[in-house]
Amino acid sequence: MAFRQPRWIYWKEIFRTKFQANCQKTKIEDNWIGGYEIGPSVEIRKLKSDKYIIRYTYDE
Numbered sequence: 513m514a515f516r517q518p519r520w521i522y523w524k525e526i527f528r529t530k531f532q533a534n535c536q537k538t539k540i541e542d543n544w545i546g547g548y549e550i551g552p553s554v555e556i557r558k559l560k561s562d563k564y565i566i567r568y569t570y571d572e
Contacts, residue, residue, distance in 0.1 A: 518553065523566040530556065533564035540568055 523540075527533040533556045540554050552568040559565060 518569040
């Protein structure tokens with residue numbers, strides 16, 4: 513069985529601070545608590561413009 517790279521979905525918003533991005537990251541993670549699916553892997557990435565984006569995994 514070959515290892516598959518995760519598929520990433522990028523959040524539609526760009527955040528000015530890491531704190532703002534972290535708040536949204538927590539909301540995304542909390543949506544899966546108590547659900548029937550395995551929660552996504554959520555990452556905060558810093559852009560060259562010193563702003564932040566969020567991406568999370570998508571499994572089919």
